[in-house]
Amino acid sequence: NAGVTQTPKFQVLKTGQSMTLQCAQDMNHNSMYWYRQDPGMGLRLIYYSASEGTTDKGEVPNGYNVSRLNKREFSLRLESAAPSQTSVYFCASSEGLTSGIVYEQYFGPGTRLTVT
Amino acid sequence: LAKTTQPISMDSYEGQEVNITCSHNNIATNDYITWYQQFPSQGPRFIIQGYKTKVTNEVASLFIPADRKSSTLSLPRVSLSDTAVYYCLVGINTGGFKTIFGAGTRLFVKA
Numbered sequence A: 001n002a003g004v005t006q007t008p009k010f011q012v013l014k015t016g017q018s019m020t021l022q023c024a025q026d027m028n029h030n031s032m033y034w035y036r037q038d039p040g041m042g043l044r045l046i047y048y049s050a051s052e053g054t055t056d057k058g059e060v061p062n063g064y065n066v067s068r069l070n071k072r073e074f075s076l077r078l079e080s081a082a083p084s085q086t087s088v089y090f091c092a093s094s095e096g097l098t099s100g101i102v103y104e105q106y107f108g109p110g111t112r113l114t115v116t
Numbered sequence B: 001l002a003k004t005t006q007p008i009s010m011d012s013y014e015g016q017e018v019n020i021t022c023s024h025n026n027i028a029t030n031d032y033i034t035w036y037q038q039f040p041s042q043g044p045r046f047i048i049q050g051y052k053t054k055v056t057n058e059v060a061s062l063f064i065p066a067d068r069k070s071s072t073l074s075l076p077r078v079s080l081s082d083t084a085v086y087y088c089l090v091g092i093n094t095g096g097f098k099t100i101f102g103a104g105t106r107l108f109v110k111a
Helices: none
Strands: A004-007 A008-015 A018-027 A031-036 A043-049 A062-070 A075-078 A088-094 A110-115 B009-011 B018-022 B033-038 B047-048 B053-056 B061-064 B070-075 B084-090 B105-110
Touching: A004 A088, A004 B033, A004 B061, A008 A018, A018 A088, A018 A110, A031 A062, A031 A075, A031 B070, A043 A075, A075 A088, A110 B047, A110 B084, B009 B018, B018 B084, B018 B105, B033 B061, B047 B061
Parallel strands: A008 A110, B009 B105
Antiparallel strands: A004 A018, A018 A075, A031 A043, A031 A088, A062 A075, A088 A110, B018 B070, B033 B047, B033 B084, B053 B061, B061 B070, B084 B105
């Protein structure tokens, strides 16, 4: 039982390049999330998927796209990377979403992305 | 949106009890309060969650007054390994899901 896995662990991109961050969970969770964390800051929600087949914008979606490939996998794509997207990206999953309740979220180890 | 306010940092010594308070004046009726812990270079880890009064588990207690406008995370007898950032999170899911982690409280435990 690996929990939440993310690939790659580190990545350096040049401005304008594209890439996809991969995330998978093996806990049969319905909901998955992508966050970014800038140095010394809290996490900010980029996109989330409440259930397979649905995706919604979070707090900072601009410059990103997501795909909920199946129940297990949720990918984050940067179409044209910018230096402002230099950050640590965390994927998380939870059993589900219910009004007012934040179910326990399980986080992956993160992807450290640098855009030069 | 129910924004949270926490102290930026706190210092403590090993063996002491640490209380971290979070203010959430605009908490909605259905919102729960959740606390996470984050070590450097790791993703956050769930500590405890509650709705009202007191909740206790094997690692912490959560105190929530009747008006629910604040909450206090209590860590009994901290050790060096409790040095981390602690986030107070208020569940929001009305017409869309928003997670407000905030900057958290950096707890530094000294020997």
